[in-house]
Amino acid sequence: MNTIDLLLQHRSIRKYKAQSIEKEKLNRILEAGVRGSNTGNMQIYSIVVTQDAERKKELAKHHFGQKMVVDAGAVVTVCVDINRYHKWCMLRNAGTAYDNFLWFATGVVDATIVTQNICVAAEAEGLGFCYLGTVLYNAPEIANFLELPKGVVPVTTITVGYPDEMPELTERLPLEGVVHYERYNDYSDSDINRIFEEKENLPFSKEMVKVNNTENLAQIFTQIRYKKADNVMMSKKLLNFLHESCFMNND
Numbered sequence: 292m293n294t295i296d297l298l299l300q301h302r303s304i305r306k307y308k309a310q311s312i313e314k315e316k317l318n319r320i321l322e323a324g325v326r327g328s329n330t331g332n333m334q335i336y337s338i339v340v341t342q343d344a345e346r347k348k349e350l351a352k353h354h355f356g357q358k359m360v361v362d363a364g365a366v367v368t369v370c371v372d373i374n375r376y377h378k379w380c381m382l383r384n385a386g387t388a389y390d391n392f393l394w395f396a397t398g399v400v401d402a403t404i405v406t407q408n409i410c411v412a413a414e415a416e417g418l419g420f421c422y423l424g425t426v427l428y429n430a431p432e433i434a435n436f437l438e439l440p441k442g443v444v445p446v447t448t449i450t451v452g453y454p455d456e457m458p459e460l461t462e463r464l465p466l467e468g469v470v471h472y473e474r475y476n477d478y479s480d481s482d483i484n485r486i487f488e489e490k491e492n493l494p495f496s497k498e499m500v501k502v503n504n505t506e507n508l509a510q511i512f513t514q515i516r517y518k519k520a521d522n523v524m525m526s527k528k529l530l531n532f533l534h535e536s537c538f539m540n541n542d
């Protein structure tokens with residue numbers, strides 16, 4: 292399958308066969324991951340692969356018990372990592388320059404590129420994957436579990452394995468709703484109505500609104516799926532962790 296056809300077929304896979312991923316195949320997709328562009332070619336990330344059944348069970352607890360963590364052939368956690376670079380710079384009498392927020396943000400971009408490369412490579416090899424946003428909610432606990440030192444913060448996690456389902460493709464907003472040419476064209480109310488119309492009218496969306504007794508789909512997001520109080524609480528937790536991990540030395 293050519294690359295664009297592969298990308299257009301993407302769906303997240305949450306059910307996996309009890310079939311382990313061959314070591315060579317795993318290495319191949321990890322190689323494809325690290326081939327991605329990265330800032331200054333410094334590779335300020337580390338990848339932690341969890342495959343042991345007992346470890347996956349434990350790790351699942353930090354991902355809100357999502358069952359796919361236990362069932363997947365591999366759980367891949369990608370971390371921003373200035374620890375390794377810092378050690379190299381210190382050994383070479385170069386001092387340190389990366390213990391600040393800019394390099395956390397930079398590392399998040401690099402870690403995301405690696406992760407998505409792994410994802411595309413996994414699909415090309417007949418595997419499926421699903422991202423786990425819970426890694427950011429429980430970054431301190433996951434860092435502790437993976438024995439990450441200071442300067443290493445987990446930012447993306449994916450489950451990877453042989454698919455045991457073929458879900459429908461999920462919808463996307465129309466291209467004209469997300470792409471701007473030359474300059475940002477801010478949205479009028481009627482633009483918003485038009486852009487979100489298809490999403491709001493999906494049978495699944497309507498069912499969610501009905502079952503949860505909300506007025507509309509937007510309220511499903513703000514009142515049920517990603518609530519402000521939770522977001523604020525988890526933001527504070529993450530910021531504290533960044534302080535402890537030395538990414539907030541901005542003087």
Ligand SMILES: Cc1cc2nc3c(=O)[nH]c(=O)nc-3n(C[C@H](O)[C@H](O)[C@H](O)COP(=O)(O)O)c2cc1C
Pocket residue numbers: 301302303304305357421422423424425460461
């Ligand atoms: C950063 C990120 C975090 C996500 N976290 C979760 C998660 O914790 N659990 C889950 O079931 N899906 C998770 N997903 C998958 C999304 O729900 C999914 O990509 C989206 O609904 C679109 O569906 P598709 O990937 O099948 O096209 C996450 C995706 C991303 C990119």
